Amino acid sequence: MCFHCGEPCAGDAFAQDGKPFCCLGCQTVFHLLQENGLGQFYELNAAPGTRIRATTVAARYAFLDDPVVREKLLDYADDQRARVTLRLPAIHCVACVWLLENLFKLHPGIGRSVVNFTRREATITFAPDRIKLGELAALLASIGYEPELTCAETEAPRPSLVRKKQWLQIGLAAFAFGNIMLMSVPVYLGLDRFNGPWFRVLAGWLSLAMALPVVTYSASDFWRSAWWSLRQRRLTLDVPIALGLAAIYGQSFFEVLAHRGPGYCDSLTGLILFLLCGRVFQQKTHERLIFDRDYKGFFPLAVIRKTPAGEESVPISRLQPGDRLVLRHGELLPADAKLVGGDAWLDYSFVTGEAEPVRCAPGSHLYAGGRQIGGRIEVETVRPVVQSRLAALWDNEAFRKRRDDDLDSLTNRYSRRFTKLVIGLALAAAVFWLFHDAAKALPVFTAVLIVACPCALALAAPLTHGTAQRVLARLNLFLKNARVIERLAQVDTIVLDKTGTLTTADASGVAFISAEGGVRKADLSVEERQWIGSLARHSTHPNSIRIAKSLAVAPRPVSGFQEISGGGIAGEVAGHEIRLGSMAWLEKCGVSGRNRSNPEGSPSAATTLPVGSHTGIAIDGVWRGGFQLENALRPEVEKLVARLGSRFELALLSGDNEREAARFRALFGERATLRFNRSPADKLEFIRELQHGGRRVMMVGDGLNDAGALRQADVGVAVVESLGAFSPASDVILDALQLPRLAEVLAFSRQAARVVRLGFVISALYNLAGLSIAAAGLLAPMVCAVLMPLSSATVLAFACGMTAWSGRRIFALSKPLGASTSPARLREPAVKWIEGA
């Protein structure tokens, strides 16, 4: 195992100081760190590094020194010092934090560096005259922390000021609440008798003084939001809250002024504190996940342009039509272009959802968003970046509308009725007392408003949603905000994407078919698997990658490796010549020993599984068999579809062609809608039609091709293979391993909506009790000080406890379905041994 990155090593070729390394890159990093006194890196964690895939070319980051790009990236710069915050997705352990914060030991131009672990970011101060930004990025990349530099990076604002303000608001409210309570308690207990009446007055004025910043600063959001909803002529819950707060403070002020008592400032500040805590609890954000990402997040910041003088790295924003670009393996095409040279295999799965890479002939038109797989190609751009077909999707109105308004939420629908009722009641009580005891009319009016202040009601939803969000986060399901829970509970139609969502192009779909027609003894031996796996590791062709992954063997050294484009790969492992490639190419290479009676290899086995592509194997010039690659369903998808189908209307959308239609028809049943060959815009339109039909749609998808549909749907769920990886804009980010639990997640969110409603009932009961006291004109400050926290505490205990309990019940019951079985499935041999006809 490699001492640096922990990957299996092929032989001792790169061993140093008695430690094994898998490649030159890892060995170099080890050497560099040892030399600079950073050897402790390896003591903090076993094999803490990331595999260094290629030696870093400093020129690759030269574009960062372009003044425009530099300007956008730097947080701060003067002649002596500059500061930059870079996203380094490779940060994963204590050792990373330690190494990056000791970065100054590697280069004299680097000053202080501070890592933010949750956001996977490092803020680095450096001297621009001693190390350029491009050099800094190259240095980071060379030790395994390649900065993530995308177009979105330069435009995204950093959200931090807002949260600072929230902390200050809460701190201020807590301070005032504690100290006012300290002075109110003696008054309630009658201790002021020993001190004379002046103590009561002093306590009152001090309370008012301390409550003033709380009312003006801490509660400022409630005032603003109440004012906003009044101007919009909508009754949100913030209106009665603001009304209640104003009534309490006004009433307290007059009571203190009239020397009648200490007022209700303790209740007031406590109430604001509870409300603020509820808000923060609900606003739990998952900082390392990015929910609002458009196509710019997928595009690199720069590409390599070919000029007469040589190759240079240019920012995408400077690309002109007619530029010659060079794309290497795994790089994304940022603009529509024409292929000039090289063997182009473009993977459009991002854009169309079509899983198989497309081979493109020279001169053909390539669309932006395609990812080159295999060797190096040269293209000539024909259109600017923003005019490509991919960028056009983002002009759709679905992306322009703001989705965060919560006017339709459960709380606000309830509060509309509630507000009218409260104001009506207060007026009725005031009118009643006006005729019986006119002096009591105004105090009763304000008392009703105070008691009706829906503090507990306002807490019911945030606390339930916040708890639900936490429960779901433990399942690796992350919500953009708490309101998504409510929308999840209302879903009645589920639209699923096929490629990448229900199916996966990983190792599980690879099957070996022996040349002898699948006789058991002819299966690959352990050595043969090792040889083939070692060879396939060297190629970047998608099929090779999948085969290498499925074989999962300790690699052996390969000599004489060659890759013939459009054919296959060949090399010598342990003295045997191995060839892996298309049937036609193998035949051309003179592979013999093919079964005469069965000239097509094993057609019987191949015809039983008509999907996917084939790769042939020859060992020492003898036909050995072939791999069949298909897009396998994710584990337990059958069960999931069956469970969802019993309750929801299902639909399947795919950018793929119809060759798998029969298989999915069998899976989904007759009632479901299956659509193939859908473009991203078609998908969006399909969702919109469903919504016009009155349906609440949840879209489950991955990749850029679903981005429009995810955005249009009431709930967009992005399925990701690894958290923190690219995902399109969505409301929910779901770990692919947890996909089978989707049915439980929906059941849980319905349960959460039920808890919110019950929370309303409880707080309404408290309000009713308080109202009857207040309307009778009997509301003393002490009653208020007890009743309000009590109602809040009850709702808090009920909402949090009930949600956590139902979460445990729902997800524990189904334990055999989800997490516990997924790892077990991974442990199964990855290659399915098929016994042929």
Next chain:
Amino acid sequence: MSVILILILASLSVAVAFLISFIWAVRSGQYEDTCTPALRILPDDAAEKNSASGSKPKSSNS
């Protein structure tokens, strides 16, 4: 009776001092990242380490 006045004054000034230090802590960014500082204290001090690591690297890696 005025002793209560002194007590109130004392307790309030202590509370205000804490409030001010809280505001300072928030402003200086201590609430921005609550996760990394916990990791930062785990490695031994660099100064200590430099003298020890050259001659006698620790054997425990896991």
